[in-house]
Amino acid sequence: MHEKGIITLNEVSKERLITMISKKMQDYVQNSSVIRAMFEEGKRLAKIHGAENVFDFSLGNPNVEPPEEVKNTILEIMNAEAPMNVHGYMNNSGYEEVREAVAKSINKKFGTDFDQNNILMTVGAGGGLNVIFKTLLDPGDEVITFAPFFGEYRSYVANYDGILVIVSPNTVDFQPNLIEFKERITPKTKAVIINSPNNPTGVIYSEETLIMLASIMREKQQEFGTDIYLVSDEPYRELAYDAMEVPYPTKYYENTIIGYSFSKSLSLPGERIGYLVIPREAADYENIISAANIANRILGFVNAPSLFQRVIARCLDAKVDIDTYNRNRELLYNGLVSYGYECIKPEGAFYMFVKAPMESDVEFCALAKSKNILIVPGTSFGCPGYVRIAYCVAYDTIKKALPGFKALIDELKTV
């Protein structure tokens, strides 16, 4: 009996075998993110061996605390401001004064000339990239990226039925392979996505690279009569070592759109706060900014989280203590190189991209797991034969993991 329609668990039919989820999602469920699986694996190993004996280098989760300003600003806002002003709706693009503050801060740092109408506050860089691809891509449109690249670009482009075209890696210095790039641009190329400082290599794309990239893109725009947008994904912009400069791409190429995030610069990855920069020089600027604003709404973001919009606006000059990451970088790099690993020294971010000392990067990662070391195969980044080590971990974790790394390469030499 269904008393008043109330159902109970045991009445439910369970025999259905076909899946109810969409075809697109079926593939995802089957190939569920290697990186996230590692994260879960790390927690599992930690339960068995104790957290202090598992060396989890698998996830780009900042381990340096947010600068003191963040906490102080939150307390200040909560104590001084009207709650409706802090937690309410605003324009889908974000608070006007927040966007103005962001624009001014960029102008001060890079000599640009943006105002609030060039800024759209987003739910992190992941939100921003989805907004811009929703805005730009028709089914079948091509987006070019350079291996190695952040694996999520595959999904972000596929979400809008675009095609991700991957330029093969230049393993000499991990600057983009511009010769192949030129050949891969077609009349269907709608955008090019770059990420510098790069995940997974830590390499900063040089000014020379940006100039050549821009020149090739302009030439192809001319040839095909199209506009090709350069989407610059910049969550690691503030994490550059040895006072290296990270060139600002809008200065080199007119059709540039910047995707920024405070996840790493202020160690706020869980808060989902970032922005897009859409310059007036970009072709069809007016329509792009309107469409991006609507895309932010209809994709369900609606707006970037409101309290953290207010927080970052007052913390634009703050950044995390990069020295901590730098000490990790030196310890890990010097250690690995002294054992015989081949690796380019990262210039930014908190990743090291190391040549696997055997043919298969996937097998090497499995081998490393036997030493309780969790690292990610380069295959996930479109660059087999390498592994990514995320060194946003305690200094001590690196210190204690180094003997494991040494043992791994020594054992492989012996074979």
Add this chain to the structure above:
Amino acid sequence: MHEKGIITLNEVSKERLITMISKKMQDYVQNSSVIRAMFEEGKRLAKIHGAENVFDFSLGNPNVEPPEEVKNTILEIMNAEAPMNVHGYMNNSGYEEVREAVAKSINKKFGTDFDQNNILMTVGAGGGLNVIFKTLLDPGDEVITFAPFFGEYRSYVANYDGILVIVSPNTVDFQPNLIEFKERITPKTKAVIINSPNNPTGVIYSEETLIMLASIMREKQQEFGTDIYLVSDEPYRELAYDAMEVPYPTKYYENTIIGYSFSKSLSLPGERIGYLVIPREAADYENIISAANIANRILGFVNAPSLFQRVIARCLDAKVDIDTYNRNRELLYNGLVSYGYECIKPEGAFYMFVKAPMESDVEFCALAKSKNILIVPGTSFGCPGYVRIAYCVAYDTIKKALPGFKALIDELKTV
């Protein structure tokens, strides 16, 4: 000369006429949300006439302050907890202890039996609905809704190339039209989306409605050999007047998925915090929960904002002062009815759905604007001939707007 590739504004070609945005977004830009346009119009009129003389009933932006617990909890968390624990990454589905707290709170209120594995924390209800449609819909799949309905469903379904099938309104009592509903279910029907207390009518779907709805859906599942999910969009669940009960849909139909938001219950619309409930009884539960988790990541949400996950977990028994909305409801309803307007008395939410005292609802809204009254045509909700008045405004705004409403209907009678 391009000195080092640096470009300047005046070098940029502006002659291109075709638009660069995707075809899908071109329609959106052209028909940009009526509701949001009203919001901007309200600000414009306020500048001209003074904010106190513009009566903006166009947007569902809560005007009742968040309960005191919210502020206290934020301060408590900021002062007591390690920042990495508050602002860091977690599982894409949210903090385990937050999900557990949410599940327990639902169980206590509705006698259900959920645990953390049934809960996915989302970027508001808008985020949650996108996650679930991304999870379920293949291109061409049909989603049924009942007019009048929240206009954003059009976009949420179209985002995944689904087809929104609209059942015409039952203007007698604004319960769903179940006779037409039964005829509109096809083998392509993947989901039915309901919203109770309803935006725009304020009507609560009765237990009888849910029982009949479930019975029709079960019958059609049987007939077509399909599973049809009931997606219940519940941002207004806590806003029910006169101690009216809002039945919990998972108790009536096994394939139910709940989308909840704290935007209205705690007046936190800008913070983007909500959750999905995916019961174990739902067909293909395991795949749906995995896919939803991945969809949350790849759509760019990544996770619900972390601080506010922690905040809501400690404020699950708090809610805004509904008496304020109730006073508004009484004042507005009694006023309008006494002038001769036809309207069903809202049982929940903060909207009143009033019959336009002339044929065209769109024209009536334009007429109302001449009295500085901003309201939204029912056409936006799939129900022409009516207008939506959002009464989440100051009591005084209603008081001062009533003479305008009276004048409008009196003038129309005279014609």
